[in-house]
Amino acid sequence: xxxxxxxxxxxxxxxxxxxxxxxxxxxxxxxxxxxxxxxxxxxxxxxxxxxxxxxxxxxxxxxxxxxxxxxxxxxxxxxxxxxxxxxxxxxxxxxxxxxxxxxxxxxxxxxxxxxxxxxxxxxxxxxxxxxxxxxxxxxxxxxxxxxxxxxxxxxxxxxxxxxxxxxxxxxxxxxxxxxxxxxxxxxxxxxxxxxxxxxxxxxxxxxxxxxxxxxxxxxxxxxxxxxxxxxxxxxxxxxxxxxxxxxxxxxxxxxxxxxxxxxxxxxxxxxxxxxxxxxxxxxxxxxxxxxxxxxxxxxxxxxxxxxxxxxxxxxxxxxxxxxxxxxxxxxxxxxxxxxxxxxxxxxxxxxxxxxxxxxxxxxxxxxxxxxxxxxxxxxxxxxxxxxxxxxxxxxxxxxxxxxxxxxxxxxxxxxxxxxxxxxxxxxxxxxxxxxxxxxxxxxxxxxxxxxxxx
Amino acid sequence: xxxxxxxxxxxxxxxxxxxxxxxxxxxxxxxxxxxxxxxxxxxxxxxxxxxxxxxxxxxxxxxxxxxxxxxxxxxxxxxxxxxx
Numbered sequence: 001x002x003x004x005x006x007x008x009x010x011x012x013x014x015x016x017x018x019x020x021x022x023x024x025x026x027x028x029x030x031x032x033x034x035x036x037x038x039x040x041x042x043x044x045x046x047x048x049x050x051x052x053x054x055x056x057x058x059x060x061x062x063x064x065x066x067x068x069x070x071x072x073x074x075x076x077x078x079x080x081x082x083x084x085x086x087x088x089x090x091x092x093x094x095x096x097x098x099x100x101x102x103x104x105x106x107x108x109x110x111x112x113x114x115x116x117x118x119x120x121x122x123x124x125x126x127x128x129x130x131x132x133x134x135x136x137x138x139x140x141x142x143x144x145x146x147x148x149x150x151x152x153x154x155x156x157x158x159x160x161x162x163x164x165x166x167x168x169x170x171x172x173x174x175x176x177x178x179x180x181x182x183x184x185x186x187x188x189x190x191x192x193x194x195x196x197x198x199x200x201x202x203x204x205x206x207x208x209x210x211x212x213x214x215x216x217x218x219x220x221x222x223x224x225x226x227x228x229x230x231x232x233x234x235x236x237x238x239x240x241x242x243x244x245x246x247x248x249x250x251x252x253x254x255x256x257x258x259x260x261x262x263x264x265x266x267x268x269x270x271x272x273x274x275x276x277x278x279x280x281x282x283x284x285x286x287x288x289x290x291x292x293x294x295x296x297x298x299x300x301x302x303x304x305x306x307x308x309x310x311x312x313x314x315x316x317x318x319x320x321x322x323x324x325x326x327x328x329x330x331x332x333x334x335x336x337x338x339x340x341x342x343x344x345x346x347x348x349x350x351x352x353x354x355x356x357x358x359x360x361x362x363x364x365x366x367x368x369x370x371x372x373x374x375x376x377x378x379x380x381x382x383x384x385x386x387x388x389x390x391x392x393x394x395x396x397x398x399x400x401x402x403x404x405x406x407x408x409x410x411x412x413x414x415x416x417x418x419x420x421x422x423x424x425x426x427x428x429x430x431x432x433x434x435x436x437x438x439x440x441x442x443x444x445x446x447x448x449x450x451x452x453x454x
Numbered sequence: 455x456x457x458x459x460x461x462x463x464x465x466x467x468x469x470x471x472x473x474x475x476x477x478x479x480x481x482x483x484x485x486x487x488x489x490x491x492x493x494x495x496x497x498x499x500x501x502x503x504x505x506x507x508x509x510x511x512x513x514x515x516x517x518x519x520x521x522x523x524x525x526x527x528x529x530x531x532x533x534x535x536x537x538x
Binding site: 050053113412 | 457493494496497499500501503507509511517535
């Protein structure tokens with residue numbers, strides 16, 4: 001029997017008798033809700049090691065293969081012994097482990113493997129929520145009887161992932177998604193950990209507060225200042241104390257520390273239309289302080305954002321620029337546009353204005369991000385708002401459509417503003433001494449160059 | 455160890471079965487190499503152009519990556535691993 005991977009029917013093929021068993025099991029109400037969290041171990045690095053056995057037994061990091069540029073996106077457990085971890089700069093990683101093997105990031109490959117793994121997980125539950133490229137959460141309550149228990153499902157998931165993909169993973173099982181994720185964190189690497197109802201608070205108690213999902217570095221520091229170092233101390237602290245310091249978040253953190261979580265994961269379709277945003281951010285290979293260079297990056301980001309917004313048939317009104325300096329200080333700056341748009345000219349112009357308002361001259365930037373929010377479906381009326389420039393707007397729309405068509409057919413890199421791509425001289429131009437500088441000054445408009453490379 | 459990017463055209467003997475293409479041997483720089491193991495396969499999409507990629511271990515080459523451009527029906531050896 002064929003198993004179709006469409007969003008309406010994502011169940012594994014099962015016989016009627018088995019389905020009856022499952023139905024009976026769940027209708028008796030004798031099973032507590034059970035969740036399984038799967039986390040692939042050092043996912044990118046594991047995929048590379050699987051594909052190249054020469055890497056086995058060696059410290060491997062994915063990212064930072066371009067000399068001392070960029071950051072590490074994954075490190076295997078041997079590399080982690082030397083302190084390498086995701087997010088670390090290549091310079092720091094090389095300093096800590098000079099003999100590590102640094103590999104290029106091959107995004108499409110990891111995305112493909114991830115999609116295959118997620119499809120495989122649907123065998124175990126119709127309720128699979130991918131949380132990131134290497135993590136997913138499954139509700140397995142109705143399937144406990146079929147497999148004979150939660151541990152059996154966990155073992156079967158691990159076995160299947162290994163047999164089909166030759167990749168290690170850790171599985172955590174708990175009475176809610178939070179406890180299941182914490183169990184997976186505690187079971188790493190290549191483990192299976194089960195935390196039963198009522199056990200979570202005792203297991204979490206000796207852990208440092210920063211081990212809890214959702215408690216980051218800043219919150220941990222604030223907790224240390226009031227004498228709270230472990231999750232047990234957080235759970236037992238007077239509510240008035242944490243509430244006075246963290247507001248309504250305080251009691252929520254206490255609940256988390258006890259392993260109580262009644263929240264549900266929000267699906268995209270649950271979001272209000274006005275909440276949606278589409279954005280991109282890019283960690284720069286090498287920190288930059290030159291404003292013209294930042295403009296190039298910003299134009300490339302704006303192009304990507306505008307294209308995705310157009311593809312979704314949406315228009316947005318709220319533009320957010322994110323700038324992260326080399327000391328990790330991060331600034332977000334927002335602007336509400338005069339009218340809804342999917343026009344990259346308008347996005348570029350406003351993003352540039354935001355950057356000029358927020359940037360500290362001379363300071364090095366390591367990340368730039370741009371997102372368009374308050375999205376809504378595009379209406380015919382949206383194009384008639386600007387009476388004086390309607391002709392130009394229509395011409396732009398035709399141009400964008402043509403550019404989008406080209407990208408759909410030949411890929412994202414086939415056409416771009418010269419503004420958004422640093423010009424690479426060919427050998428003939430080099431011999432003439434690079435006479436051309438295509439980088440325009442000021443706020444770019446549609447009059448800027450467009451370049452085609454096939 | 456490092457990857458040498460090649461993107462050189464090769465000729466390949468392939469086994470076709472339903473939903474699967476498996477490279478068996480390839481001719482590269484005048485020499486035939488037998489594919490010992492296909493470690494993994496994945497696809498990429500550049501516009502509408504689909505490519506199948508294979509991480510393989512081949513006799514006399516070691517770990518390398520082969521790619522098949524479905525539109526053009528052209529095989530390439532994309533990269534080889536050099537153990538140094």
